[in-house]
Amino acid sequence: MAVAAVPSSRRARSNPRRRADEIIEAAAQVFAERGFHGATTQDIADVLGIRQASLYYYFPSKEVALEHVCARGAEGFLEAAAVIAAGPESVTEKLRRLIIAHLSPLLDRPDFVRVFHNERKHLPLASRRRIGKTVRAYERVIEEVLKAGIRNGEFRADLDPRLVTFGILGMVKSVAGWFDKEAGAKIERIVEEFFRLLVEGIAAGGGGRRPTRQGG
Amino acid sequence: MAVAAVPSSRRARSNPRRRADEIIEAAAQVFAERGFHGATTQDIADVLGIRQASLYYYFPSKEVALEHVCARGAEGFLEAAAVIAAGPESVTEKLRRLIIAHLSPLLDRPDFVRVFHNERKHLPLASRRRIGKTVRAYERVIEEVLKAGIRNGEFRADLDPRLVTFGILGMVKSVAGWFDKEAGAKIERIVEEFFRLLVEGIAAGGGGRRPTRQGG
Amino acid sequence: MAVAAVPSSRRARSNPRRRADEIIEAAAQVFAERGFHGATTQDIADVLGIRQASLYYYFPSKEVALEHVCARGAEGFLEAAAVIAAGPESVTEKLRRLIIAHLSPLLDRPDFVRVFHNERKHLPLASRRRIGKTVRAYERVIEEVLKAGIRNGEFRADLDPRLVTFGILGMVKSVAGWFDKEAGAKIERIVEEFFRLLVEGIAAGGGGRRPTRQGG
């Protein structure tokens, strides 16, 4: 699952496709670390050990590099979620799978996902709009799962599906910010923890206990 | 907590202290919108209707402006949380209050909070370290509340306090990203929804129910 | 003939209006010498003894500088020609005046005129179109004078007004290319020579003589 770790390829025979991907990968890394506007094309070139001008053999502008990075960062999210939503499982199980699907990409392309989350606002208008539509479609998929759960009684009837969608995504998205630091924490543990937190809540023991304003 | 409603102040005789605050406020607005490196001092000057060079009468560098913005964005978080944590209420109620305390600043200085969250990584090393310590202290306060809840039986015994802390903060922090769009949604509704989500979970009926891998 | 228009200037500091004009003047000089694309902004700065970046305080792009230069290079041509065309003189005299009017600007702003002639094709589409209209209007003014001359019998009846217009303009325009080298040659001499060449032709004796294909 880990990236094949293609050596920076000094030898004559590197696949050109691979080379272009390496460039974008370096861009992802640098954009993730310093932000789009905080990163220079020189930084990207330094990662690759090539001259700055050489970058432009592979992509025509820094902005286009960002588009590529964001595209790969967003890749598959909507499709995976749609497949899960269309499945036969209980909504509770679907929720678990959605969390897994949301977090998995962080394992093999964390920088891409981070850049997609944090730097997509710097995309040129056209691609920003396009990607915005995908994001909203993604949110809608989750919202629909929540609604289905409410309808079939698996989830609380008084849930605000939209707000809860944002809450779930916020919680899960935050993982991108600290996943490196906590690299030891297996992603499965995180998934399980968040899944139970979302389904059962924090409260201990017996059932329908309503937390009261004044508490115990 | 109420918005100070400082009129954009075109008057000649405004308190110099106030004027300096206006500058920082404009910086916060622009940094929030375009990011630190994506924003220019010209952008800030434009918001204020003054010349770019005039900014330097009030702060010595763009970086220092970011420090001011982040400082005000982080202001009070730790103290407020510490006060809540030290209070006599149940940990469940403390959790509710912590959420309120976390979200309130968004009401009167949303740009500052956003910049603090998203741009603090561009701070010079010294202040980044300082602010990092505060953040970790803040996280620890919450973690301790969770641990206390586990100890006294209010919270599930198998909770990972650190992971759940991150989850809660992630969920709550995400509000900063969409609060504008959902301006209609009263902050109280959001607090209530997230509070219940965290305490009770999403599942209907008895909280004790263990969600199973294969679900319904 | 030089533009006076010196409004109240400040102290030792030169009038900002003047300064901006100086920049454009340097640009004209450099564009005339090396062509638009052959000239660098550094070249312009060198002429002025300032740093290259300082140019951008006065104009936003090299292209805009070219627009200014061309604008001043084209300035007044159409108006002057229209005034002459509308005058009471004979068309023959009008022709003489048109030649004078065409050449005079070379005396006080030769570089501007040259750049207008040779580099206008490098203008951005919008201003190129605008200036193209002016040029065609200018040509039409001359063409109309020729037609009037044909109608009233001052000029040969079998003249092709359009072709002759181009011929006249071509002849007169060529002066821009060698005026420097021949600086000794007074402009009045050139005007007179070209005027007579155009009106009487080269042939000695009776103008009515038809040159024959086999000549002599």
Next chain:
Amino acid sequence: MAVAAVPSSRRARSNPRRRADEIIEAAAQVFAERGFHGATTQDIADVLGIRQASLYYYFPSKEVALEHVCARGAEGFLEAAAVIAAGPESVTEKLRRLIIAHLSPLLDRPDFVRVFHNERKHLPLASRRRIGKTVRAYERVIEEVLKAGIRNGEFRADLDPRLVTFGILGMVKSVAGWFDKEAGAKIERIVEEFFRLLVEGIAAGGGGRRPTRQGG
């Protein structure tokens, strides 16, 4: 004089000499359209449908390409003019033939001629000097014809041969600038019109009428 009708030659086995000529032809086209410094080697390659690097198989530098283009643009002018000047015809007829000789190359290699006229100033010093000598020799040939005409009484005695040479060349050269637009206008018409304009002048009817300053 007829266009060689070189098919754009996609075939692999074209004569290498021919191929090199095609490269230069493409260069001429692009230099004519955008100017030497405004044209890129990529532009030239695009015209040919080959890669940019491939150009360097045929010529060692862009500057050398310009030398070739200018050389072909200037080719034959001096020789043709010298032959005409040495002929037995009347100077009037010689003038007509000189005009024809000057304009003919525009028919089969207009881009070369244009580049020679407009871009020769960007040639490296050595070839610029060489070509400058040819040009001056060419001008001298014409000047001598004029002088001969003055001496033998065919031309007006008060003509300034040098100035009139420039005037004639300017008028005739200008054709290069608008020949495309007026492609309908047969070159013969232009020659005839300019020839009569130069010999007889614009004025109608009876002979030695001196145009007066105040005219009709």
Next chain:
DNA sequence: CATGAATGAGCATTCATTCAT
């Protein structure tokens, strides 16, 4: 207080050119 003018440092981008294949 504020600004006009200027600039140093840097940045994205271009482009002619090289060279191994």
Next chain:
DNA sequence: GATGAATGAATGCTCATTCAT
């Protein structure tokens, strides 16, 4: 013959910052 890959050297332009007034 031709090209893919790469690069050195600009080039136009931006921007935070300075400073005399």
